[in-house]
Amino acid sequence: MSRSYLQGRRVENGLEEEEEEDEEGDLEDEVDASRLEKFMRDRRRAQSLPAYPAELLAGVSESEGRKRVKFADSMGLNLASVKHFSTLEDPQIPSKVLSRHKSFPPQQELLNDLCQSFKTSLDTDRLVCSFPEPQDPGQRVQQLRVCLEKVTITQFDVRGQIRVFTSCTFKEVGVRYTFNNWLSHVDAQALPVAVDQPGFVGERFGFTVYTPPFMDPGSAVHFAVYLKCEEGEFWDNNGGQDYTLRYLCMPSTAPFVSAAFT
Incomplete structure (x- = not known):
């Protein structure tokens, strides 16, 4: 080609x-x-x-x-404008929201009534001591080696002081209590308490027993204090009758006063 x-x-x-x-x-x-x-x-x-x-x-x-960075709303469309807020600015609450908030006072009054009812039940229904005030703890501790010295009752717990008279270095002091008439029991250990009192006989220990806020009318809490050491085991149970706290429904007019024996 x-x-x-x-x-x-x-x-x-x-x-x-x-x-x-x-x-x-x-x-x-x-x-x-x-x-x-x-x-x-x-x-x-x-x-x-x-x-x-x-x-x-x-x-x-x-x-x-x-x-590429783009901002979109919940519908997938581009945002028309962006508003920057400062922490120093007060929020603007729509009037419709405020009007709805003001329409709820009846519910607030109901809540206040419930709170007042709960407070009244706490003030009127409580544990009370059914034993006489302990007398002469300094003399009793020398006879029993351990004795109940003081009891204070509040709405939720029972606090007390125990006096101990022993020369043992290693010892266990506490309170044994029951809510079901000794079908079962619980031991709460007591802790040493500093004493600044001239002529004080023995040592002082403090304990706390937590109780239910609501109990059946007529129910009771029984307890006794104990000392366990090298010399043996010693008890103070109110002369064999136990220390008893009973749950009573008091009149609403009666002011609440915590029971305290000193």
């Missing part, structure tokens, strides 16, 4: 390749236009699409996509 003929074929092939590339570009443009038209049609149909649809990000590289 002649050289001119080959050059002519190359020119024709080049034109054909360019025409094919143009046709492919036109097809891609038509596809992109159809996809964009479909996306806009679906966008008008459903307003809850995400703010960044996959169709819009298809032509964006991964590195470029990560750098």
Whole structure:
């Protein structure tokens, strides 16, 4: 073949390749236009699409996509405006909210009545001592080695002091109490209490017994104090009758006064 003929074929092939590339570009443009038209049609149909649809990000590289930051509302639409609040500014409460808040006083009054009823029950129903005030703890402790010295009753606990007279270095002092008439019992250990009193005989220990805030009328708490040491085991149980606290329903007019024996 002649050289001119080959050059002519190359020119024709080049034109054909360019025409094919143009046709492919036109097809891609038509596809992109159809996809964009479909996306806009679906966008008008459903307003809850995400703010960044996959169709819009298809032509964006991964590195470029990560750098783009846009804010959208709950419907996926761009925010119209942004409001910056300061911690020093007072919040603006709509009047509708305040009007609804003011319409709830009856519920607040009911809550106040319940609180007052609960407080009244605490003030009127309580444990009281059913034994006489302990007398001469200094003399009794020398006879029994351990004796009850003081009892204080509140709404939720019973606190007391125990006097001990022993030369033992290692000893255990405490109170044994029951809520079910000695079907079962619990031991509460007493702790040493500093004494700043001239002529004081023995040592002083303090204990705390937690009681239920509400008990059945007529129920009782029985207890006794003990000393365990190298010399043996010693008890003070009110002469064999136990120290008893009874739960009574008092008249609402009676003021609450914690029982205390000194």
